[in-house]
Amino acid sequence: MTRLFIQFYCGVLLILSIAWIIQAYVFRGTTEAQNISVIENALSGGALLARDEIAAGGMQNIDETVASIQSRFTYPVGVVNRSERSLSTTLLQRLDDGEAVLSGDSIEVALTGTPLLVELGPLPRFAGPRRSDILLGLTSVFLLVALAIAILMRPIARQFRIVERTALAIADGDFAARIEDTGRRRSFPIVGAFNTMADRVESLLRSQKELLQAVSHEFRTPLARIKFATELVRSADTDEKRNQRVDSIDDATDKLDDLVAELLNYTRTDEQSQVAPRERVSAQYIAMDAIGQHAPLHPNIIFDGPTESDNIDLVTYEAGLVRAIGNLVGNAGKYAKSKVRVTITNDSNRVCFLVEDDGPGIPVADRRFVFDPFHRLSGDSQPGTGLGLALVRRICRRLGGKVTIDDSPLGGAAFLVDLPQSLLPMPSHPLPPASAERD
Numbered sequence: 001m002t003r004l005f006i007q008f009y010c011g012v013l014l015i016l017s018i019a020w021i022i023q024a025y026v027f028r029g030t031t032e033a034q035n036i037s038v039i040e041n042a043l044s045g046g047a048l049l050a051r052d053e054i055a056a057g058g059m060q061n062i063d064e065t066v067a068s069i070q071s072r073f074t075y076p077v078g079v080v081n082r083s084e085r086s087l088s089t090t091l092l093q094r095l096d097d098g099e100a101v102l103s104g105d106s107i108e109v110a111l112t113g114t115p116l117l118v119e120l121g122p123l124p125r126f127a128g129p130r131r132s133d134i135l136l137g138l139t140s141v142f143l144l145v146a147l148a149i150a151i152l153m154r155p156i157a158r159q160f161r162i163v164e165r166t167a168l169a170i171a172d173g174d175f176a177a178r179i180e181d182t183g184r185r186r187s188f189p190i191v192g193a194f195n196t197m198a199d200r201v202e203s204l205l206r207s208q209k210e211l212l213q214a215v216s217h218e219f220r221t222p223l224a225r226i227k228f229a230t231e232l233v234r235s236a237d238t239d240e241k242r243n244q245r246v247d248s249i250d251d252a253t254d255k256l257d258d259l260v261a262e263l264l265n266y267t268r269t270d271e272q273s274q275v276a277p278r279e280r281v282s283a284q285y286i287a288m289d290a291i292g293q294h295a296p297l298h299p300n301i302i303f304d305g306p307t308e309s310d311n312i313d314l315v316t317y318e319a320g321l322v323r324a325i326g327n328l329v330g331n332a333g334k335y336a337k338s339k340v341r342v343t344i345t346n347d348s349n350r351v352c353f354l355v356e357d358d359g360p361g362i363p364v365a366d367r368r369f370v371f372d373p374f375h376r377l378s379g380d381s382q383p384g385t386g387l388g389l390a391l392v393r394r395i396c397r398r399l400g401g402k403v404t405i406d407d408s409p410l411g412g413a414a415f416l417v418d419l420p421q422s423l424l425p426m427p428s429h430p431l432p433p434a435s436a437e438r439d
Contacts, residue, residue: 008153012146040099043107044100047100047109047118047120048100050077051110054118062079066078073120075123078118078119079116082117095117096110104121107120166178166194175205177198223256226252229252233245233249279318280314281315283311283312284305284307284344286318287329290329294333300338303340304342312351315422317399321419329342331388335359336358337357341356349421351421354416356409358410362405400419404416
């Protein structure tokens with residue numbers, strides 16, 4: 001990061017240097033040349049007139065003629081040998097051509113047929129900065145800008161160095177490393193953005209680790225049953241025992257297949273909800289479709305759905321919402337004694353699905369755990385993988401909503417899914433370290 005700062009700073013200095021050189025060149029090559037031309041045009045008449053008078057008075061009267069001319073000028077007039085002046089080839093050629101030229105602070109004109117020059121000057125100086133003053137001013141501005149850039153860049157470079165160190169710490173495995181946000185005005189938005197990203201990464205890694213540990217644990221039970229039943233098949237002495245043990249293997253295989261299917265649904269939900277198109281769907285249709293799928297599986301349970309008057313449209317990811325409401329309705333059907341009720345409400349551009357049952361309910365102390373993957377309540381004898389409610393919460397978060405648990409007037413549990421009525425951009429909620437159910 002220090003090297004990057006040095007490279008950037010050197011680049012800025014190079015740009016300023018080039019600008020300074022161009023400015024100096026423009027001043028010297030254009031402004032100064034134009035001023036010289038104006039001075040020569042304005043004063044050449046007097047210089048040529050003085051030369052003609054000196055030539056007419058003769059060389060023997062040169063001193064008297066110069067004195068006479070001097071009385072008419074406010075600046076010095078004299079005659080010098082051209083060898084006494086350091087003149088360029090161009091100026092000498094112009095002098096030989098009879099022109100008056102500006103050399104330093106004096107106007108020079110050649111006295112025809114002699115090595116002498118008629119010199120008017122030093123001339124009065126024009127008001128304004130000299131070339132050296134201008135170059136000194138440009139140099140001062142250059143140094144001031146360079147210093148200002150260094151001062152302004154210093155806190156930025158410090159922030160980037162901190163970001164670099166923290167990123168390297170995270171890369172080395174310290175996922176708790178964060179950039180300390182002092183809250184001062186000099187802190188840049190990159191601090192908050194980086195810490196948010198680090199929190200997200202740490203949450204995802206923790207979630208994946210916990211999920212992997214849970215999956216490993218859950219896989220052991222059906223695999224152990226398969227292995228044990230396989231050994232028993234070898235020792236079976238009758239076809240009946242052998243068929244019973246093969247059925248046991250099939251049952252364990254089916255449970256394992258269900259577990260893998262639920263796990264795939266759980267892990268794919270986030271990716272699908274990110275890219276799936278948003279559609280306008282009927283909330284009543286979603287609820288009735290879920291009831292239609294699960295009511296035949298529980299013929300002794302009465303399922304009450306929303307009426308036409310409760311119909312509400314919402315824009316969302318339909319497949320994900322169907323999955324979430326279906327999981328809740330199916331879960332309620334397994335635990336209900338006689339009745340499951342689904343109602344829909346709409347308030348302040350929010351749509352709420354309430355799924356209730358008259359089952360045993362969920363103790364308040366256990367409600368914080370039922371959304372954890374593979375978590376099942378003690379004494380739960382119902383079949384399931386333990387991923388249903390985890391999938392519901394993950395889907396709800398990806399749809400910009402939430403799911404909560406409460407007591408139902410029916411006597412059992414009440415699951416409330418609260419969603420925005422119109423879901424356009426995807427929310428940036430960090431995923432939790434997984435969530436599941438009593439399912």
